[in-house]
Amino acid sequence: MEPGNANNVLLSCLEKNVTKSASATATPPLSSPSADPRGLAQGLEEAFLAVRNETERRAAPLSPEDQQIQSMPDASPTKWHRAHTTWFWEQFLLGEHCPGYRPFHPDFAFLFNSYYVSAGPRHSRNHRGDITRPSADQVGAYRTYVDAAVVKFFREVGADKLREIAPLVEVGLNHEQQHQELMVTDILHAFAQNPIPPAYDPDWRFPASTRAGEDWLTLNEGIHTVGHVDDSFHFDNEKPAHRALVGPVRVARNLVTNAEWLAFMRDGGYRTATLWLMDGFATVNNEGWDAPGHWREIDGQWHMMTLAGLKPVDPDAPVCHVSYYEADAFARWAGKHLPTEMEWEVAARAGQLNDAFGIVWQWTRSSYSPYPGYRAIEGALGEYNGKFMINQLVLRGSSLATPEGHSRITYRNFFYPHHRWQFTGLRLADYE
Numbered sequence: 001m002e003p004g005n006a007n008n009v010l011l012s013c014l015e016k017n018v019t020k021s022a023s024a025t026a027t028p029p030l031s032s033p034s035a036d037p038r039g040l041a042q043g044l045e046e047a048f049l050a051v052r053n054e055t056e057r058r059a060a061p062l063s064p065e066d067q068q069i070q071s072m073p074d075a076s077p078t079k080w081h082r083a084h085t086t087w088f089w090e091q092f093l094l095g096e097h098c099p100g101y102r103p104f105h106p107d108f109a110f111l112f113n114s115y116y117v118s119a120g121p122r123h124s125r126n127h128r129g130d131i132t133r134p135s136a137d138q139v140g141a142y143r144t145y146v147d148a149a150v151v152k153f154f155r156e157v158g159a160d161k162l163r164e165i166a167p168l169v170e171v172g173l174n175h176e177q178q179h180q181e182l183m184v185t186d187i188l189h190a191f192a193q194n195p196i197p198p199a200y201d202p203d204w205r206f207p208a209s210t211r212a213g214e215d216w217l218t219l220n221e222g223i224h225t226v227g228h229v230d231d232s233f234h235f236d237n238e239k240p241a242h243r244a245l246v247g248p249v250r251v252a253r254n255l256v257t258n259a260e261w262l263a264f265m266r267d268g269g270y271r272t273a274t275l276w277l278m279d280g281f282a283t284v285n286n287e288g289w290d291a292p293g294h295w296r297e298i299d300g301q302w303h304m305m306t307l308a309g310l311k312p313v314d315p316d317a318p319v320c321h322v323s324y325y326e327a328d329a330f331a332r333w334a335g336k337h338l339p340t341e342m343e344w345e346v347a348a349r350a351g352q353l354n355d356a357f358g359i360v361w362q363w364t365r366s367s368y369s370p371y372p373g374y375r376a377i378e379g380a381l382g383e384y385n386g387k388f389m390i391n392q393l394v395l396r397g398s399s400l401a402t403p404e405g406h407s408r409i410t411y412r413n414f415f416y417p418h419h420r421w422q423f424t425g426l427r428l429a430d431y432e
């Protein structure tokens with residue numbers, strides 16, 4: 001993020017949904033000097049309330065008991081997500097820019113700071129589920145208190161200050177949207193541990209795939225610009241845009257399906273050491289993996305835990321909840337490869353990828369490293385992305401849980417290679 005850059009503003013949550021599109025159009029920065037301050041205040045307020053309400057909408061189907069659980073160290077309780085995103089506004093907007101603001105509770109900064117060392121000491125991530133108080137209702141009161149303070153601040157602060165803080169507000173909105181996705185994946189992981197599999201939403205359906213036959217997009221050798229190029233909202237890890245040599249390569253237009261994954265399983269994919277990276281095969285054995293995450297075999301039929309509960313595996317749907325290790329082994333079994341993030345971006349920019357957005361994030365074989373010349377900003381918000389640029393892999397696209405307006409062709413998601421509780425899948429690449 002670059003909250004100090006007044007030109008780096010786009011209220012992306014007001015944008016039309018781009019999650020199913022392979023191209024995103026930018027709107028002019030709202031914090032430009034010519035922007036009407038009353039319009040800017042209203043735009044910020046509407047964007048803020050829309051995102052805050054979406055968080056609550058996603059939490060609404062969950063009971064206080066549901067909101068308490070932390071089913072593994074990587075996942076966080078729903079209640080914690082609701083409180084942490086609220087702390088973010090308190091810490092970085094109200095605390096730093098709103099004179100006289102009084103925090104809702106003096107201990108909440110310790111409880112709900114995630115990983116910002118610069119923002120002070122914090123509770124252990126592994127023990128977030130041990131905190132029964134504040135209750136879910138008290139967290140709701142915390143959210144209401146901070147929402148009112150932020151809206152009041154927008155309405156009363158002057159035009160110059162509005163323009164100054166608008167980029168920071170947009171960071172806060174996008175941060176909260178990231179947690180909205182995590183709320184869904186984390187509760188699904190918790191529900192998947194339940195022998196009586198609960199439904200988050202009984203009416204939920206897996207998104208329809210637009211795949212169309214076996215098809216490949218050929219990218220001839222060329223030098224392409226990758227990374228974010230304009231002033232519309234982006235995270236700092238998407239810059240600097242730079243030139244990269246891409247191709248010749250063929251990128252699969254379609255995502256790998258469950259039917260293809262079942263063929264890999266039937267062929268002994270999970271038991272064939274030569275298909276796997278050493279760390280990957282160790283993980284398979286240590287974890288006892290023989291299928292994607294959240295899958296259960298019942299009377300010889302594979303089922304998968306979904307947001308609508310346990311459902312038979314749909315052979316035509318894109319495979320989901322696979323780790324990088326599994327995606328890499330599958331590609332080797334198929335005689336293919338995973339694309340690099342550069343190849344993915346060039347192919348997506350050509351508008352030729354089916355289901356690039358809105359179903360599953362797609363693993364690439366690119367390490368999550370800084371783009372040439374990248375520097376994290378000074379201060380606590382410099383901890384947002386840069387310090388995680390080691391030992392993780394980049395995923396591109398977006399998933400069925402990604403909020404509307406939060407997707408971009410240049411977006412770089414990242415997870416460790418053994419992670420598979422997110423909505424993660426793959427498409428293949430080939431160099432022959």
Ligand SMILES: [Fe+2]
Pocket residue numbers: 084114175179
């Ligand atoms: Fe966060």
